[in-house]
Amino acid sequence: MRLIQFLTEDGRRAVGVVESADTIYQLNGADSIYQLAQQALETGTTLENRAREQLSDTRLDYQRIIEEGRLLAPIDHQDPAHLLVAGTGLTHLGSADTRAAMHAQNQKGTEESLTDTMKMFRMGVEGGKPTAGEIGVQPEWFYKGDGSIIAAPEADLVSPSFALDAGEEPEIAGIYLNDSEGVPHRIGFALGNELSDHVTERQNYLYLAHSKLRPCAIGPELLLGELPGNIEGVSRILRDGEVLWEKAFLSGEDNMSHTIANLETHHFKYAGFCRPGQVHVHFFGTATLSFGDGIQPRSGDRFEIEAEVFGRPLRNQLVVDERTIPEVKPL
Template identity: 25%
Template sequence: MNTFFEFTYRNQQYISFSPSRDDDVLAYRYVPGDIQKLLLKVNGDFAHFRQLLIDSAAEQHLPATTAHERLLLPPLMPPQRSNAVVSGFGLTNKKKVQSTGGTPNPVPSWFYKGPGHVLKTDGQTLNIEHGTTAICEEAEIVLVYLIDTQGDPRYIGFTVGNDITDIGAIKATPSAFAYAKLKECSVSERLFLSPPPWVLTGTCNVYRNEQQVFSSAFETGIDQLHYKQEQLIDTLFRSPALRQPGLVHYIYIGADRNSYDHGHTLTDGDTVSLHFRELNLGLTNPLALQGS
């Protein structure tokens, strides 16, 4: 599968094409920002990208005993996190659109989550500020785009993520939608250089004091969207402000039902664990709710 992940190890950044992140890995040290340039150069040719990367860096074998020293990074995070835009689209899943019983919005609802500082990876704690009403997890596909030197958005690949939302605030006041999305969120460290999955299924488990307190299945993917992918992207990138060269976009494209929809309430100290079946990929994050 055309995939890689990035991490820091002893104050240096590395990329690896190894299938497992926790076992022995072959890794290549790189200068932050170089990977983005190479990916734009190869225009989606994964084999070419991999060869260029291997040719430009010395191969280093890191044994499994070093796994605890490796800090996972969001894929393609720019050296300056302010050059990353984390956003998404709400009410895009067919099930959610149908559940409203009304006329679907002709234009998809876009939301901003923040710069790259809000994006965490697997195992990291998601900190939720004081004043939230009731938060929920949302298992989603996340599209990754780079803005090239001409100001054109270039699709690079996809990963998966957990979009934390103050769903309680939205239910109480629909106009609070944009504010309710301004929360830390997470993505897998793995980037897949291929089109996003047509269908992706999985499970969400919530643990409290090391005991499972909630479990449900979810389904996501391009086939689950009420809108076409092209419509989402074309609508978003009409804005020149979002097409500044060098920006990296992480775009959450919509979720199935979440734990709140099933009547479950997340609390401080809970751990949300998502498993994306077809990718055999997990994403786990503890929650820290300030003021709880």
């Protein structure tokens, strides 16, 4: 089952079950996936069962919702400060090569910079898939921001004026809700564009934290249940209506050096991430990116990321924010 969040024609929030590429059925009794998930927790059922219980006969045109700009991200929180966006890198087989080359290019091939990247990757290959009951090696981890950085599908991805790059990263994100005791529950998965500033990162690996403080997009659909082991997708950039760059990517645990469970363990082991009612969007890492092929996205370019299991593609246009950096003033 796949769910979406959207606005009705009169501007009310709603949740829908995707019936096909053209049709959704609206749910009764919940105006957000967050609310629906809370109801599932309170009644001791699964999110899918709760959705089926509240399925209405209201059949809607999916394409019309998209064309009228009424799609919402598949998860949000009424207070964005209570939604945390984070992620992990170097988790996909073969993903280290572009990253290592990027850092080596900047550092003129120094052994130290190359070793740091490859060492982290090898640690994942050797210890990222532990046997049941054990904890594997911890992955690279980064913070992106709170709920305010998530752009809706079809909406603009706004890169800050000071950014040196705004490169797409096609990924899968896990979506989580902590219950009243602070126990995290995975409610589903979504396609994501974990936009990053690769030029800033290339200057110095320690700038990785800065390079990740950028907007992102997820959706449009929330996939319930388990994630397939092998996911085939395509990432592309369109400029002036023409395909500028396109490449297939692989994801899912069959193509990763870590299990999803291991990535989750090393995120939610921190007590600060287990606060009741908190929502988490956690990116699992990318397998390909246009930056490795010398592409420099610019304002007006359109990102498209798709994988059949997630239904409709995730599409966003890049826009550069012209706002200046605020000056701190004494009080």
